[in-house]
Amino acid sequence: MSKNKKTxxxxxxxxxxxxxxxxxxYHFLMPKAMDGNKTITISIDHLNGDDKTLTVKxxxxxxxxxxxxxxxxxxxxxxxxxxxxxxxxxTADESKQQWWGYTKSGExxxxxxxxxxxxxxxNFEFKLNEGY
Amino acid sequence: xxSSSMRAIKSPMSIRELVELSLMGALMVGTQVAMxxxxxxxxxxxxxxxxxxxxxxxxxxPVAVFVLLEGLIYGxxxxxxxxxxxxxxxxxxxxxxxxxxxxxxxxxxxGLFGLSFGALCSIPYFFIGGPAMAFSYWVSGIPFDITHCxxxxxxxxxxxxxxxxxxxxxxxxx
Numbered sequence: 001m002s003k004n005k006k007t008x009x010x011x012x013x014x015x016x017x018x019x020x021x022x023x024x025x026y027h028f029l030m031p032k033a034m035d036g037n038k039t040i041t042i043s044i045d046h047l048n049g050d051d052k053t054l055t056v057k058x059x060x061x062x063x064x065x066x067x068x069x070x071x072x073x074x075x076x077x078x079x080x081x082x083x084x085x086x087x088x089x090x091t092a093d094e095s096k097q098q099w100w101g102y103t104k105s106g107e108x109x110x111x112x113x114x115x116x117x118x119x120x121x122x123n124f125e126f127k128l129n130e131g132y
Numbered sequence: 133x134x135s136s137s138m139r140a141i142k143s144p145m146s147i148r149e150l151v152e153l154s155l156m157g158a159l160m161v162g163t164q165v166a167m168x169x170x171x172x173x174x175x176x177x178x179x180x181x182x183x184x185x186x187x188x189x190x191x192x193x194p195v196a197v198f199v200l201l202e203g204l205i206y207g208x209x210x211x212x213x214x215x216x217x218x219x220x221x222x223x224x225x226x227x228x229x230x231x232x233x234x235x236x237x238x239x240x241x242x243g244l245f246g247l248s249f250g251a252l253c254s255i256p257y258f259f260i261g262g263p264a265m266a267f268s269y270w271v272s273g274i275p276f277d278i279t280h281c282x283x284x285x286x287x288x289x290x291x292x293x294x295x296x297x298x299x300x301x302x303x304x305x306x
Contacts, residue, residue, distance in 0.1 A: 004233065004234045004237070005234070005236070007234070007237060008234045008236030008237045008240065009236070011236070011237055011240040012236060012239075012240050014240075015240050015243050015244060015247070015281070015285070018244070018247055019247060019278055019281055019282075022247060022274050022277060022278060023274070023278060025271065025274065026271060026274035026275065029271045030271055030272065030274075079209070079210055080261075110264045110265075110268075111268065115268065
C-alpha cells in the first residue's frame, strides 16, 4: 500500500471518529424536552402591581409554546427568536427603558423563549424591568 | 504556497484567466442556488478545491465573487460575517495541500471542512452572546454539519478527479 493511501485511510478513520464524536456530543448536549402533559407555573410581575401566578398545563416543548397557548405573549420574531414586547397585556415601553425579562426558579436563563425547554414542575417568573 | 503561485498573483491576469475565474465564481453561485433545497449539500467546496488545484492562489478571486453574490442574493445578514472568512479558510487549506494527488485525502479535507462549518460559523456569536451562545449555536447545528461532512466527502470523492482531468485538459496549470 502506498504511503499516500495509508495517510488517506488514516485521515478517513479520524474523520469517521470525529463524526461519531459530534453525533454523541449532539445527543448528550442538546436540551431535551419531556413529552406529554406538563404542569408549570408562570408568575408575572407587572409594574402596575397587578401580579399573578398561573398554573399552566401544556404539551409544548419550549416556553414560547406554553406562553402562546395561554395568549400571554406578544413580540416580534428576530434573529435570536421571539423578542418579547408584551406579557399578559402589559407592553414594555421602550421610551422608559422597560423590558420583559424572566428567570427559572429565580435563576437567570441564558436562552430565549424559543430555546428554553420546559419540564414538568418548572417555575418561570416574568418581570417587567425598568432601565437597561 | 509555492513560488509559482506567488509569481502568479503578481503577474497580470490574462483575459482568458479573467473569464475562466469569473465563470468559476458563477458556477459556485449557480450550483449553490440550484441545490439550495438540499440542506448543506452543495458543490461549493469541490469547486473551490478544484479552482485551487488548477489556478492556485488566484482561486481567491472566484471565492470573493461567490461570497459577494451570495450576499446580494440572500441579503447581508449575520451569516455574511461567517462567509467572509469560512470560504477563505477552505481556500487557504486547499492551497496548503495543493500538491496532494490523493482524491481520498481531498475528500477527507472537504469532509472535515463540512463537519467544522458550524463551529467556524459560531465565532461571531461568541462575540455577540458569549461562549454559551456560540456553544448552543454549534450544538444545535451538529446534524447539519454531519450532513455537510458526508455530502462533501462523497461529492469530492466522486467529482474532483474527473473535473480535475477535464479542467487540466482544457487548461494546463499556469
